[in-house]
Amino acid sequence: MSTDGDPGASAGSSEHRRFVARIYRMRILGLGTGCIAISGVLYENGASLLTWMALAFNGGIWPTVAYAIARGSRDPKQAEFRNLAIDSICGGIWIAVMQFNVVPSALLAVMLSADKIGVGGWRFLARTASVQALACLATWALLGFGFRPDTTMTQVLVCLPFMVAYPLAISTAAYALGRKVVRQNRMLDRLNRTDGLTGLPNRLHWEEAAVTELSRCSRTRRPAALLMFDIDNFKQINDSYGHPAGDEVLRRVAASLRASLRALDTPGRFGGDEFGVVLGDTDSRDAMDVAERLRATVAAIRIEGLPDLRCTISVGVAFIVPRLDSVNVWIRHADTALYRAKQTGRNRVCTSGASWE
């Protein structure tokens, strides 16, 4: 009995073991309090010793047996789904044994249904509800179609723990699951926006920052600049020192970027050995200073164990110009300037020329 779990995860995974453990805890609570509710009816109806023993088994021993079955199974998820169907069958039998005593029978049916929806949705409920109904009908026929729907006050009172504790537990589990989903969505969103190697915003995220900056500039008429830079002869670094050394260079360049920029600026990895920086509220002179500083910082990078490794960057700078209404055009201007820096000897800063100021 549970509202929690991910039936879609792969068999045998730790997620499935957690799912089984959560169901175990819920089953102990649900069947424990549920059997107390049933006992009120059995007591007043003068049930046989065999019926009491069956109830004791269902409430006290079955949760642990079900847990052991699921834990020992090669496919814990499927095993647990079978156990949940058995829960429904038992529920159907108890409803008939109670001769449809209305309050505990309705409670049992509702709680068992909530479980099934929580774990496997309405389709799973439909499947288990049909076996529950069949088990109920068969038991009812076997016991001679007894029908005593009236519920006494004592029977209502012994239903209270089930009525209160179990829905609270279901809500708590649903809330915890909801929080987990929100956390995982946030993490996914962060991963989607981050370059795995450098930890910088990836191209998509970085371009969003550029769009935001461009529209802010159009509104406020404040200056801004875009830097695009590319590591010089990076292929040669990879070829001479190996790919892991190339990766380390990329990480160190990213670290230099993070260390030397303001919170207002947005660095990003554009792809391969190409990076971009959005410099918010920055005029052309300051932008050139930042670009030169970056160039010098990267040139000073030294990698432990590789004393000969040197890396430089070529930087293209594009300022906001009048009637610039597309980030793609802004990036193209910076790219053209970067191309010029490469063409004129690398390890230098070039600008796209035009500026507002």
Ligand SMILES: Nc1nc2c(ncn2[C@@H]2O[C@H](COP(=O)(O)OP(=O)(O)OP(=O)(O)O)[C@@H](O)[C@H]2O)c(=O)[nH]1
């Ligand atoms: N180590 C490493 N290399 C990468 C990565 N992504 C791209 N590269 C390599 O980076 C190199 C980029 O080379 P290019 O930009 O074509 O040229 P370059 O050697 O930098 O020369 P210039 O740009 O003209 O100075 C290619 O060899 C890519 O395989 C990465 O994540 N890690």
